[in-house]
Amino acid sequence: MKITKPLSACFVLTMLCSSAGCSYPSKDKNEDETSPAKVPLIRIVANSLGMNFPAGMDANHNPYLAYIEKNTGMEVNVTLPPLNGYDDKLNVIMTSGEPPDLLNTANPSWFINFVNQKALTPLNDYIDKYGANLKAKIPKEAWDNVTVNGQIYAIPSVNEVKGTEIIYARKDWLDKLGLQPPHSIEEFTAVMKAFAERDPDGNGIQDTYGLSILERLGRTSSFLGAFGAQMNAWYERDGKLVYSGILPEMKQALTYLHSLYEQNILDPEFPLNKIDILGDKIARGKIGLYSAAWSDTRTHIEQSRKNDPTAVWIPLDYPTGPDGKHGVYSTSIVRSYNVVPLKSQNAAAVVKFLDFIAGPAQNTLKLGFEKEVWTQVNGKLSIRLDEHIKQAYRGIYGALVDTIDRDLTRKRLDGLGEQFRLYENLQRIDNNLMQNRFNGPPTPAMGKHQVKLSKLQEETFTRIIAGMSPIEEFDAFVKNWKDAGGDEITGEVNEWWRQPGK
Structure with missing residues (x-):
């Protein structure tokens, strides 16, 4: 019997920063006592990316950090706050009496909020003096994203990939049920319905679903694209930029996803699906079609094959919607922002540190020793x-200033196993991108309103899909979004759009 639909979705509040999560580590006391001369010290706060360290190592004691310190002549103290509520913890750190020298965030709203507060150090002069590799390897578009009124307030890490989602499906299930790979959204619906109702795994129990997605509407991009919309994007309409989340196309997409939910095609636990939960369902053979990450062929899909040697996964074309639209969202050029608090006296050392990572250290941190x-x-x-x-774990340091090297990317991905089709997956994604037309720096109003607007959107869309609110609530959402700061953001986005030479 299938799992019953949850009556409500849980939205977990982020925890406040614990003292352990926000304290600054120090090197072993004996290291300082035996040092022949004092070396520059910088304290950085970085994202752990969910990485683990081998036994006997941690963020401050491992060969890769030792390699960085040796080649920069610096001592680097690293703090890795827990991922849950990461930006909230950065807020606490920034308001402490002695903030660190560098903080890394992937949140553009966090970045612009502290720019608005005049709490960050302009880095133009330091980059000119100490950032030759940064200037050579980071494209102008990325620098534009961190420049406000002519001042550079962050060193950007660049997204190596232009998009992330690609549809994969169980070919063995298609074959067993006498189905062909789908192309239109109607054909996708028929296939997913069959996967949910016709016992594709042959165990005599109706315990599979046609589609599963993540909490907060993750892994929906391939299906939103069939209706000409994507999450958190801006598109041109009549010479102006409009926010995708309030377009009629988004309402159509939500109506479609709700119909899948009503027909028991969509996994009813989707509001609770974190990535590990979704991955487990893929690996256990409960889902036969989904919008995968390009790297899932090495992880969840590969585990599915190991668990069931008869499992055969193939990539599918993106579904084409009723108006012939299709595609997948494009990522921002900026992966994350490295900022220096205004109170820090070590901006020069931070830029030198990041310049080494972008330059001589890039290959080592990307490939390993x-x-x-x-x-x-x-x-x-x-x-x-x-x-x-x-x-x-070396990726914790390398991701601080990721750069683009297509040749290295292909060699690295093929080296991980050509059978995983990693580079081929990225090419398929690149050929189907729906471009976000706003690629400027976060606007001041985004810093003020984006967090609450994102929460409003996620909760409203989840309720609509899960049938807890009628589709008519979308119209009320549009009005609320505009009144709660969306119109202000739209005005600033279009002010940027009207600038010549952007």
């Missing part, structure tokens, strides 16, 4: 997957 993690044979990378996984 040569001969330990990888070797090159006949122009191809041969990667030791056990060491690659063991040393994956």
